[in-house]
Each structure stands twice: as structure tokens, then as C-alpha cells.
Amino acid sequence: xxxxxxxxxxxxxxxxxxxxxxxxxxxxxxxxxxxxxxxxxxxxxxxxxxxxxxxxxxxxxxxxxxxxxxxxxxxxxxxxxxxxxxxxxxxxxxxxxxxxxxxxxxxxxxxxxxxxxxxxxxxxxxxxxxxxxxxxxxxxxxxxxxxxxxxxxxxxxxxxxxxxxxxxxxxxxxxxxxxxxxxxxxxxxxxxxxxxxxxxxxxxxxxxxxxxxxxxxxxxxxxxxxxxx
Numbered sequence: 001x002x003x004x005x006x007x008x009x010x011x012x013x014x015x016x017x018x019x020x021x022x023x024x025x026x027x028x029x030x031x032x033x034x035x036x037x038x039x040x041x042x043x044x045x046x047x048x049x050x051x052x053x054x055x056x057x058x059x060x061x062x063x064x065x066x067x068x069x070x071x072x073x074x075x076x077x078x079x080x081x082x083x084x085x086x087x088x089x090x091x092x093x094x095x096x097x098x099x100x101x102x103x104x105x106x107x108x109x110x111x112x113x114x115x116x117x118x119x120x121x122x123x124x125x126x127x128x129x130x131x132x133x134x135x136x137x138x139x140x141x142x143x144x145x146x147x148x149x150x151x152x153x154x155x156x157x158x159x160x161x162x163x164x165x166x167x168x169x170x171x172x173x174x175x176x177x178x179x180x181x182x183x184x185x186x187x188x189x190x191x192x193x194x195x196x197x198x199x200x201x202x203x204x205x206x207x208x209x210x211x212x213x214x215x216x217x218x219x220x221x222x223x224x225x226x227x228x229x
Contacts, residue, residue, distance in 0.1 A: 112197070
């Protein structure tokens with residue numbers, strides 16, 4: 001792919017400075033006004049039933065936090081997906097190890113990717129659903145939380161497949177595949193840490209905002225209900 005064009009490097013530098021300032025200010029505020037920061041963090045996560053302040057806050061504004069946020073922000077600089085545009089037909093891998101592509105799961109109707117909600121039960125007759133497990137957002141050797149699943153950064157495809165099989169314990173009602181070790185789906189869909197898409201006839205019908213704080217399955221429901229009303 002070669003080196004990024006100079007304009008991209010300048011944007012990356014600007015984002016680096018923004019994230020560095022964000023972390024520095026956050027640390028100072030956490031020291032000077034711990035209760036106020038606690039209230040702000042709780043307000044941001046009020047819709048997340050799995051959020052635990054005691055498990056998460058000690059990791060905020062750490063070096064691991066800095067590098068993860070920077071990675072996500074840099075990835076978004078190269079995001080070219082948009083509603084109405086062509087949906088990248090990225091290669092993915094089934095849990096059996098068989099290689100395929102995202103479009104293989106389209107059966108002439110809408111496809112909802114990166115699903116993590118109960119929409120399958122309500123729309124399984126009118127839409128295809130697919131979970132794509134990408135690089136681990138909170139690996140135990142990265143920006144990790146307390147009392148979280150112990151998954152290290154994937155070093156090879158077998159480790160990624162093994163981690164993805166943990167999803168089967170939640171009995172998903174749709175196929176589960178993993179991104180390649182080149183992280184093509186994650187990068188081309190700007191999916192890190194998580195994102196919802198609705199695809200139709202090879203094009204992007206809906207592009208959700210990046211999770212977890214802007215992750216809204218109810219928007220997907222509204223899109224599907226409108227299509228089949």
C-alpha cells in the first residue's frame with residue numbers, strides 16, 4: 001500500500017496531539033475532581049447494563065487507553081464508507097476455518113453486520129444477520145478492564161477463531177465469522193471497537209456510529225421496520 005500521503009500524516013499528527021491533550025487533561029481532572037469525573041463517566045454509560053465504574057475507571061487515561069483511542073481515531077481518518085456507497089466485500093473466516101466474503105451472506109435481502117442485539121428474532125424472515133468478530137478491543141495485554149474476559153491480542157488466526165468461539169456460549173441466532181489477521185473488515189468499515197451496518201444489494205443502507213457510547217441497535221430496528229412496513 002505504500003506510505004500514507006503527506007496530508008494523512010499531518011492529520012494523524014493533529015489527532016495524536018488531540019488525544020494526548022485529552023488524556024493529560026483527563027488525568028488532571030480525575031485527580032482534582034474525582035466525583036465530578038465519576039458522574040460524567042456514569043452518565044456516558046447509563047445505557048450500558050454491563051458497565052461497572054469500579055472496573056472501568058482505573059483504566060481511563062492510562063497509556064493503554066491512549067494508544068487504543070489513538071488507534072481508533074487514526075482508523076477513522078481513512079474511513080470511506082457512507083450510506084448509499086458500495087459495501088466492501090471483505091474476506092472473512094468462518095469458525096470452521098473456511099474462508100469466504102461478506103457478500104456471501106446476502107440472500108437477496110438486507111444484511112445486518114456486527115450484530116450484538118435481539119433484532120434477529122424479530123427480523124429473521126426479512127433480513128440476514130451476521131456477526132463479524134474483529135480485533136479484540138480490550139485485550140488483556142492492552143486496554144483491559146477488571147473482571148473482563150481474558151483474551152490476549154490475537155497473534156494468529158487460530159487465536160482469533162478461539163476467542164470468537166466464546167460468542168457461541170451466548171447462542172447467537174446468526175452466523176459468526178472473524179476478520180482476517182490483516183483486519184480488512186475492521187479497517188474498511190471503521191468498525192473498531194464496534195459498529196452496526198445494514199447492507200442491501202451490495203450497498204450500505206445504514207451506517208451506525210462507533211460504539212460503545214454511540215452504538216444504537218434501535219436505529220437498525222427503525223430502518224428494518226421502515227423497509228418492511
